[in-house]
Amino acid sequence: AQSVTQLDSHVSVSEGTPVLLRCNYSSSYSPSLFWYVQHPNKGLQLLLKYTSAATLVKGINGFEAEFKKSETSFHLTKPSAHMSDAAEYFCVVSELTGGGNKLTFGTGTQLKVEL
Amino acid sequence: DTEVTQTPKHLVMGMTNKKSLKCEQHMGHRAMYWYKQKAKKPPELMFVYSYEKLSINESVPSRFSPECPNSSLLNLHLHALQPEDSALYLCASSQGLEYNQPQHFGDGTRLSIL
Numbered sequence: 001a002q003s004v005t006q007l008d009s010h011v012s013v014s015e016g017t018p019v020l021l022r023c024n025y026s027s028s029y030s031p032s033l034f035w036y037v038q039h040p041n042k043g044l045q046l047l048l049k050y051t052s053a054a055t056l057v058k059g060i061n062g063f064e065a066e067f068k069k070s071e072t073s074f075h076l077t078k079p080s081a082h083m084s085d086a087a088e089y090f091c092v093v094s095e096l097t098g099g100g101n102k103l104t105f106g107t108g109t110q111l112k113v114e115l
Numbered sequence: 116d117t118e119v120t121q122t123p124k125h126l127v128m129g130m131t132n133k134k135s136l137k138c139e140q141h142m143g144h145r146a147m148y149w150y151k152q153k154a155k156k157p158p159e160l161m162f163v164y165s166y167e168k169l170s171i172n173e174s175v176p177s178r179f180s181p182e183c184p185n186s187s188l189l190n191l192h193l194h195a196l197q198p199e200d201s202a203l204y205l206c207a208s209s210q211g212l213e214y215n216q217p218q219h220f221g222d223g224t225r226l227s228i229l
Binding site for chain 2: 032034036041042043044045046049051052090094095096101102103105106107108
């Protein structure tokens with residue numbers, strides 16, 4: 001069985017400073033990993049995905065994540081936070097079961113961006 | 116704007132009502148999903164459809180009844196719901212069932228049970 005641990009339930013940064021959202025995963029085989037963002041009263045938007053190609057993955061809105069197999073980590077970063085980045089972020093690992101593609105979600109990290 | 120469209124955006128219903136949630140995608144995706152999301156929690160998978168056939172039912176109570184009329188549409192029929200069923204219901208789709216294919220989500224229907 002696979003699992004995802006998001007190490008921080010809340011992260012607060014100042015606008016213009018770097019963002020780091022931490023994620024560790026457990027998987028018995030080569031995983032597919034995703035980061036999704038959810039703004040209030042909205043659905044989940046895909047930020048980026050890792051699917052065993054380059055270990056440094058670039059996503060939308062200036063976000064990127066690095067897959068580190070030795071550390072079983074997939075941390076999300078952004079060099080400079082913007083007010084519009086305030087949202088809930090989910091780290092997700094994908095599992096192929098007999099019935100189909102199942103996502104295992106982390107518990108989420110609430111990102112607050114202050115002036 | 117999302118490419119997965121859900122209607123209605125909000126729904127209030129009594130415990131004896133029958134209502135339906137609708138989801139539509141025109142990306143040519145062949146897998147579609149229903150999730151339930153409670154406040155401050157990640158989404159929980161309810162159902163998976165692949166090529167219009169139900170492939171996963173996560174032991175969801177029978178008061179929730181999914182339907183996939185065609186490859187673009189997914190419905191969730193609701194009957195005799197309980198107050199604890201109040202939540203955000205999200206629909207998602209993916210190109211297929213391969214594990215490396217991301218799911219694309221709609222904005223959800225916020226359901227309140229009186």
